[in-house]
Amino acid sequence: MSEDKTQDCLTPNGTTIDTPTFFAGYSQHSAETLNSIADILKPDRSVVDIMSKTAEGLSKAYEYKTTSPEDLVFDLFRVQGTKDEASIGKLISVLRSFGLRDDDPRLRQTMDKIREYDQMNEEDNDVRHYRLNRTQFKDCVHPCIALISQALRNQLIVPNWPEFTSKIKEIFESCRSEKSGNVATYIPQLARQDPNRWGLSLCTIDGQRFSYGDSKIPFCVQSVSKAFNYAIVASDMGADYVHSFVGHEPSGRLYNEICLDANGKPHNPMISMLIFY
Numbered sequence: 001m002s003e004d005k006t007q008d009c010l011t012p013n014g015t016t017i018d019t020p021t022f023f024a025g026y027s028q029h030s031a032e033t034l035n036s037i038a039d040i041l042k043p044d045r046s047v048v049d050i051m052s053k054t055a056e057g058l059s060k061a062y063e064y065k066t067t068s069p070e071d072l073v074f075d076l077f078r079v080q081g082t083k084d085e086a087s088i089g090k091l092i093s094v095l096r097s098f099g100l101r102d103d104d105p106r107l108r109q110t111m112d113k114i115r116e117y118d119q120m121n122e123e124d125n126d127v128r129h130y131r132l133n134r135t136q137f138k139d140c141v142h143p144c145i146a147l148i149s150q151a152l153r154n155q156l157i158v159p160n161w162p163e164f165t166s167k168i169k170e171i172f173e174s175c176r177s178e179k180s181g182n183v184a185t186y187i188p189q190l191a192r193q194d195p196n197r198w199g200l201s202l203c204t205i206d207g208q209r210f211s212y213g214d215s216k217i218p219f220c221v222q223s224v225s226k227a228f229n230y231a232i233v234a235s236d237m238g239a240d241y242v243h244s245f246v247g248h249e250p251s252g253r254l255y256n257e258i259c260l261d262a263n264g265k266p267h268n269p270m271i272s273m274l275i276f277y
Helices: 031-041 047-064 069-076 088-097 105-120 134-152 161-175 224-237 272-276
Strands: 006-010 016-020 085-087 131-133 199-203 209-213
Touching: 031 047, 031 088, 031 161, 047 069, 047 134, 069 134, 085 088, 088 134, 105 134, 131 134, 161 199, 161 209
Parallel strands: none
Antiparallel strands: 006 016, 085 131, 199 209
């Protein structure tokens, strides 16, 4: 058996300790991620220890069917000084620190459950302040426990989300001063766009989302729509079926030329000629 690899991780007070880099079903949280979680949880002991034990417990819960994942998540967010209350708001904040927003469609059932308890609480309309008992908390997280566990076990495709978004911001700001080029004028909707607007939105394959700058200003998607249409059709009909009709972009021809390939198929679904087929 190979030796466990170790690396130094920061605790909330800035000291470092050695922890296993990997164990079954869990990737070590980065220092940036741990610091973000510590700011949210404000634990009375090492956040490294807390997250490691929670993630390890979640892995074993799925593998050996021991303690339920819902109970482990409840224990992670249990309010200090209480035995049967946990902060649903801190759960939402931690998920956001991993790049998962509370308006994520995959978390809709959990958020709907939270809103049900919202209606029972007339004193506070901010769900991030809510304390729920064990039964209520487990009822909220159960529909989406797989995604919640994946995040807490640090198994999303971009594990160090704070550092990643920080680098994206640096790149974004370094490109802000680039003013070369002109707004396209061959389509009226494009010609009306303000050339000084600068925004960014991204989404990873695990649904981690980040937006920055003028990202909420509507714009005409134009050919970007083709990628979404292709993904929708491929999901609804299956990739094999879709690819029985479309192939590759025509080489040596105009990018949107209306023509068929040697197999009698139209070309790349990302080009305009496909809509005429």
